[in-house]
Amino acid sequence: MVTLLLVILCVVFAFQSTQKLFSPKAIIGHNGSPLLAFLYAADEGDEGREAFTAAKFNSSADVGYALLSGTIHAGFIEPEKALELSRLSGFDNLVVLGKVTFPYGVTVITKKGSSLRLQDINGHHIGVPSDNPALLKEFTTAVSKYPVQLKQVNYQFLPSDAIIPALDAGKIHGAIVKGSKSVIAISDGHNILFQKWDMEPGNECCPPVIDQLEFVLLAQKKEQTRNRALVEILTGSAALNPSVLRAALSRAEHVPETLFADLPLASFELADNQLLSLFSQHSGTDHHK
């Protein structure tokens, strides 16, 4: 029995090593998010097609597992999940390469047809994503500049994916969401009650890294040459004309281009010191270059 187990283990290892040896193009994992227009555009370009293949996964957690096992070279993961991933010992083999940010900050949405105003928010039920409670602090800090009282607001902490359904079902009167989620809500016909626009580094409440950060690009640490080339291609793609990016996005998502015409696009940038410090603190390893 023990011999059989050891033989099976050896075969598994040999197979995995062979796969890594014969993989010529970088594989970038993603979850098919509409915020990755630059990735889809890069994947369609000549330079991108030579350098990498974009592989879609069911969720960004699967991208994380693929990164840990070494079967993909890089991947986009949500920051909350990436921070959890950074606690695992396999994260030492990974490096934080870049970030995807969305221009809108914390947003409060209300159900379509609602006439609720910000000054009347007391006494109402407002949903808060339980996996990103920092948004509540961001909201209360932002609203403190206005003559609005929040002492009697009933905050209900719900999982992120339950917030919009709860709003639709009337279980909550409004919901605090990340800027990018508000785009989805608007396209469903919901209203914006409040939105923070003036996001700057060194924000006195919370660093934008929490609020505006949509994805983190993680990559295999040992593939430095490949990583440099990837960042160059993705940064170049993010600087393309918005119409080109929207066209690539509509092809990738199989939806009409007009759906994204009035919506801002997420941008891709190299990981800054603030982001690297955040991951260094969480993982206990220095991620600065």
Place this chain on the structure above:
Amino acid sequence: MQVDQQYGSKGFGRLTRGAGLFLRNSFGSLFSREFIKVLIPLLLLWEVIPRFDILPRTLAPTLSDVALAFRDMVINKGLLLHILYSLGKFLAGLLIAVFTAIPIGIFMGWNLPIRKHTLPLFQILAPIPPPAWVPLTIIIFGIGLPMQIYLIFLGAFYPILFNTYQAIKDTDPRYLSSARVFGASELTLICNIYFWNALGAIIMSVKTGVAIALVMLVIAEMYGGRSGIGYLLVEAKDFFQIPAMVVCMLVLGMIGWFSIEILKFAELKLALWKVGR
């Protein structure tokens, strides 16, 4: 000493004897000398291999990591409550499947016109993998308990139906002829010959149904579920809590094993003539 005095009242005595027999059979097979010889080395390998980084500890937690995660989930995440929720949904779906598939299978096997009218439809629908029904089920039932129970029911229904139908159809015609000679009605034939002859196959099919129902339980709890082992498994997976994932997998395995043991015991009690085969 009379039996009553030795074992207490008849009913309670039978119950305790039955429970004792069940526990002896089920846990006895798990903790037999032969299996212990396999289990202990496997557990040692499980603890040692990740500890010495033969497999990355990140992806393959040690036995002690899993034990700690189990303790943490019981104390902090209400694991026992989630197990109860899952068991409730699992049993509801399975029992609905048993009480619908068995009668339909009996009627299909017993009566040719019924079989000709219904069998082709089931033969077309059965090969559709149960997970493929998820989108349609969500549209019809929404996301919640009815959807979850329906998916579990769907997983268990077809194996039970087809095995029951086949076993009924394969009843030895000599038994039926003998019974008819003695004036047995069709109802008597169904209740006393068809059903008991097919019982072994029915119990076997329910065991298969249990395995598929467990798969569907996890899939059902992934979609909008906020409770149950499947929900905990997906949440642990999404946030890279691998020891917690392993705990959920083991719990699901134990639920499946225990369900099969109950069915084996039921077969022992109900189909005594098959014991020893």
